[in-house]
Amino acid sequence: MRLWLVPGVTPDRWLKVWAQRLPDDPLDVVRGGSREAVAAVLAGDVDAAVVRLTPVDPTTGDRLDAPAPPGLATTTPSTRDGWAVVPLWTEDTVVVVPKEHVLTVVDQVDAADLADEPLVVPADDALGWLPPGHDADVTQAPDVATAVALVASEVGVLVLPAALARAHRDESTTVRPVPDAPGSPLALVWRVDAEHPHAQELVGILRGRTSASSRGTATPDPEPRPARKATPPPARGRRTPTGRPSPAARTGKGRPRSR
Missing domain, CATH: 3.40.190.10 (Periplasmic binding protein-like II)
Known part of the structure; x- marks a missing residue:
């Protein structure tokens, strides 16, 4: 799968998780601006892209009139106009x-x-x-x-x-x-009529989901090994199973005898 990323987005963790879940389908990353990303998706050069959408006014929640990538919906992100638009996060x-x-x-x-x-x-x-x-x-x-x-x-x-x-x-x-x-909202986008078989897996990875909660068929994440329980040391003064005082109890210091 080929994924386009806009500048400022760091994919290191995504690439690591992808390699664990989908080792037979490498994730190739291409970098560039949002406008070039949309053109690359339309041309079939990449399967999906992380792009910056039109900014949102923090006081009203309305999108500003800044130009958005051509062919990409500028209203509330959703599947429309042939695009799948998955909101990811908004940068400060x-x-x-x-x-x-x-x-x-x-x-x-x-x-x-x-x-x-x-x-x-x-x-x-x-x-x-x-x-x-x-x-x-x-x-x-x-x-x-x-x-x-x-x-x-x-x-x-x-x-x-x-x-x-x-x-x-x-x-x-x-x-x-x-x-x-x-802020600058980012979204994962792709063409609905050319959805990659692992598109939903990519959504799950970018949103931090586990393989069990993603709508895909990737290899499950390895389960963490259970931590070993430490055996507590015998308490001072306790008796052994035979009923005799433990060595710690016999060698402990008691109060001095009064004369």
Whole structure:
């Protein structure tokens, strides 16, 4: 099976579990953006993809008007328009600022605090979001790596999902969470008319299910070995099965006799 992953997604644990459950069907990983992922699924180059969906406004729960991958439903994730869309999780949003920036004095940043900050926006922007009332300069960058380098050069600040910030760490920058910014929802998608035989197994692995609870036919997960019970030492002063005091009782110190 071939699986497309967007940047920031780490599949190490998934690959390990997949190899245990489906050793005869290796899981090959391809990396790239969400738009390219959808095109690859449509062309049959990959069987499924983990993509970023349109962000959700944290105050209203509504999806924003940011452009979504072509051909992919932008409403509540479900099976529609020929796609199977399985929600996975929503990544928190952070802001990357220069190391000596004034915003580094706080533990977290409000979206309103970014209204006057110059922004750096990569061409592969995962959020498509501007802070409310933003009226400062916006600098375009070809990709996230270049955007982080521009932040390090104090051109502006960068708002993006936390996983992407971790993947592009720079010692000259600092990261702060933005709790009231929209998160980045991720989903596993594939074409309903070309569903891989192990698609449901993949869903179970990505959601952390055991093989017993997944709707597939993979090899069951190995059962953990029961822990050995330690034999407690004989208590001091107890009698042996013969009724005689144990050696510990005979050699123990008692109170001195009074004279």
